[in-house]
Amino acid sequence: MNTPMSLRKFAGIALVAAALLALPFVMALAGTAWVRITNLAILYIFLSLGLNIVVGYAGLLDLGYIAFYGVGAYVYALLASPFFGLHLPFWVILPIGATLAALFGVLLGTPTLKLRGDYLAIVTMGFGEIVRIFLNNLSRPINITNGPQGIDRIDPVSVAGISFGHDSTFLGLDFSGPVKYYYLLLLLLLGVIMVNLRLQDSRIGRAWQAIREDETAARAVGIDTTRVKLLAFAMGACFGGIAGGMFSAIQAFISPESFVLTESVMVLSMVVLGGMGNVWGVIAGAVMLSYVPELLRYTVGPIQTAVFGRTLIAPEVIRMLLFGLALVLTMRFRPAGLWPMGARKREFAMTKLDAE
Amino acid sequence: MNDLLLEARGIVKRFGGVLALKDISLTIRVGEIYGLIGPNGAGKTTFFNVLTGLYVANSGSFTFAGAPLEIKAPHEVARAGIARTFQNIRLFANMTALENVMVGRHLRTRAGVVGAVFRDAGTRAEEAAIERRALELLHYVGISDRANDLARHLSYGDQRRLEIARALATEPKLLALDEPAAGMNATETAALRALIEGLRDDGLTILLIEHDVKFVMGLCDRVAVLDYGEKIAEDVPEQVQRNPKVIEAYLGGALA
Numbered sequence: 181m182n183t184p185m186s187l188r189k190f191a192g193i194a195l196v197a198a199a200l201l202a203l204p205f206v207m208a209l210a211g212t213a214w215v216r217i218t219n220l221a222i223l224y225i226f227l228s229l230g231l232n233i234v235v236g237y238a239g240l241l242d243l244g245y246i247a248f249y250g251v252g253a254y255v256y257a258l259l260a261s262p263f264f265g266l267h268l269p270f271w272v273i274l275p276i277g278a279t280l281a282a283l284f285g286v287l288l289g290t291p292t293l294k295l296r297g298d299y300l301a302i303v304t305m306g307f308g309e310i311v312r313i314f315l316n317n318l319s320r321p322i323n324i325t326n327g328p329q330g331i332d333r334i335d336p337v338s339v340a341g342i343s344f345g346h347d348s349t350f351l352g353l354d355f356s357g358p359v360k361y362y363y364l365l366l367l368l369l370l371g372v373i374m375v376n377l378r379l380q381d382s383r384i385g386r387a388w389q390a391i392r393e394d395e396t397a398a399r400a401v402g403i404d405t406t407r408v409k410l411l412a413f414a415m416g417a418c419f420g421g422i423a424g425g426m427f428s429a430i431q432a433f434i435s436p437e438s439f440v441l442t443e444s445v446m447v448l449s450m451v452v453l454g455g456m457g458n459v460w461g462v463i464a465g466a467v468m469l470s471y472v473p474e475l476l477r478y479t480v481g482p483i484q485t486a487v488f489g490r491t492l493i494a495p496e497v498i499r500m501l502l503f504g505l506a507l508v509l510t511m512r513f514r515p516a517g518l519w520p521m522g523a524r525k526r527e528f529a530m531t532k533l534d535a536e
Numbered sequence: 537m538n539d540l541l542l543e544a545r546g547i548v549k550r551f552g553g554v555l556a557l558k559d560i561s562l563t564i565r566v567g568e569i570y571g572l573i574g575p576n577g578a579g580k581t582t583f584f585n586v587l588t589g590l591y592v593a594n595s596g597s598f599t600f601a602g603a604p605l606e607i608k609a610p611h612e613v614a615r616a617g618i619a620r621t622f623q624n625i626r627l628f629a630n631m632t633a634l635e636n637v638m639v640g641r642h643l644r645t646r647a648g649v650v651g652a653v654f655r656d657a658g659t660r661a662e663e664a665a666i667e668r669r670a671l672e673l674l675h676y677v678g679i680s681d682r683a684n685d686l687a688r689h690l691s692y693g694d695q696r697r698l699e700i701a702r703a704l705a706t707e708p709k710l711l712a713l714d715e716p717a718a719g720m721n722a723t724e725t726a727a728l729r730a731l732i733e734g735l736r737d738d739g740l741t742i743l744l745i746e747h748d749v750k751f752v753m754g755l756c757d758r759v760a761v762l763d764y765g766e767k768i769a770e771d772v773p774e775q776v777q778r779n780p781k782v783i784e785a786y787l788g789g790a791l792a
């Protein structure tokens with residue numbers, strides 16, 4: 181009974197892995213743009229999983245999450261670009277960015293510990309905006325962020341002398357920059373998913389969920405809610421910082437415009453749409469909200485031209501309209517998200533206990 | 537003096553104009569079941585909330601297990617060895633029964649984020665021990681067959697039991713139960729009574745708020761009566777039942 185099950189599971193995993201490995205080449209057939217879109221989608225998965233720790237596990241509404249993405253992105257940009265003339269390797273910068281983002285997480289968390297719900301949302305939103313405004317204005321008196329112009333010519337990731345900035349051939353296959361990034365992101369994603377799953381099923385993860393369910397009861401059973409909440413903010417921010425670093429490397433150019441409130445709202449939508457607290461649901465939410473708008477971009481315009489002979493409504497408008505409609509419908513009919521968190525079954529030696 | 541577990545001295549709690557606790561002093565001995573009764577709004581729950589750090593007393597102090605109890609935060613009171621249940625059941629509704637009890641082990645375990653992510657041998661062993669202990673406690677309170685069910689799907693009586701199991705998981709010296717029999721039928725109440733007696737026999741000290749007079753008088757070693765925030769009696773059940781002040785304020789019809 182046991183072997184066929186695990187064999188099926190193994191076959192399933194192998195199939196998914198093969199599909200994921202082949203994906204960029206299939207996508208490349210439709211245009212390199214789709215590989216880039218996929219890379220951004222993976223970054224959104226990173227962000228959603230990070231925010232899931234804060235919102236999904238610990239139940240703390242955070243509307244300024246994109247600030248940590250910004251911190252990670254700027255750390256990378258400043259440490260690997262001609263701007264300061266620094267060119268550190270990415271495996272040095274990512275941990276620095278993650279740590280700094282985590283510190284910012286604690287910075288945000290500390291004054292908000294006593295706040296809940298709406299109040300927390302407002303303060304975190306303000307925090308996100310403050311970080312963005314700082315990025316925008318820290319060009320004077322000393323130029324640290326280069327203000328609204330942003331930072332360009334950011335170094336691409338480079339592993340063992342192979343730069344991810346341009347194409348290379350390997351085993352007769354042509355690996356473009358985006359394809360290489362795809363594999364790197366996939367690898368990082370695997371780690372992020374594992375960390376998320378393991379955190380969920382741990383002493384700290386249970387403490388987060390307890391706080392989400394009933395903070396008073398959590399305190400009464402001995403959980404130091406201050407510490408545990410700050411830990412959630414820090415862990416969530418840490419993921420955001422890593423994602424931001426990768427974003428910098430992939431885009432080669434960043435400016436404060438990438439870290440606006442609507443981005444925070446977008447990531448939150450991904451978490452909520454997919455199903456707060458459920459890693460697979462959150463991933464599905466992020467994938468959907470990353471691809472659907474892009475699909476619409478490529479279909480809405482041409483369809484209109486084909487049917488009416490011209491574009492009646494701008495694709496961008498229809499995109500946001502459908503997007504909003506989808507969110508409203510989901511929240512109306514599946515308020516816990518498309519794939520809500522279920523009770524995780526545990527297997528244990530019940531029989532042994534009952535026999536006593 | 538050695539057999540005193542908890543001593544409250546001059547506890548005062550005010551809510552605006554309402555004096556919910558008026559200079560309450562009482563002592564609970566090691567190993568006894570101590571009842572706290574009184575009419576609605578007498579201040580019983582408020583006493584629990586002050587003791588467990590949810591409310592800050594206006595004045596007064598506690599001594600617990602021979603040392604001053606410094607009530608800075610609820611989790612520190614729990615660490616000192618006081619666990620409680622709530623009058624209006626407060627479980628982690630969307631977690632399983634087992635997970636609820638596992639959360640109760642938080643205080644007595646150590647694994648942090650690093651352990652969670654790397655799952656080293658020590659963390660795995662601790663996790664296994666947490667789960668084993670939680671399961672034992674579910675078994676002890678008689679709901680181990682519901683271990684995998686979400687807390688909100690349990691029956692009312694089972695939820696009360698689960699709350700007790702979660703409190704026990706913190707390894708308390710004093711277990712404070714706020715109306716554990718409320719809403720239970722006769723069978724459930726009898727089972728609860730057996731459970732509480734079993735806990736006492738295992739050496740736990742119990743502070744019990746209850747409205748069911750028969751339940752309290754049959755179970756408790758000593759009983760204190762609160763009325764409008766004042767302690768009007770404290771004695772063995774037989775004496776309390778005969779106390780004219782108590783009969784006037786509270787028992788009246790119940791014993792007539």
Ligand SMILES: Nc1ncnc2c1ncn2[C@@H]1O[C@H](COP(=O)(O)OP(=O)(O)OP(=O)(O)O)[C@@H](O)[C@H]1O
Pocket residue numbers: 551554556574575576577578579580581582583623
């Ligand atoms: N948080 C609060 N804010 C204001 N007043 C409160 C608060 N908590 C309790 N009170 C008041 O304090 C008094 C005592 O309430 P408490 O809940 O302690 O009574 P109780 O003895 O537990 O009653 P019951 O048997 O109904 O549970 C009541 O007058 C109540 O209205």
Ligand SMILES: [Mg+2]
Pocket residue numbers: 580581582623
């Ligand atoms: Mg009460």
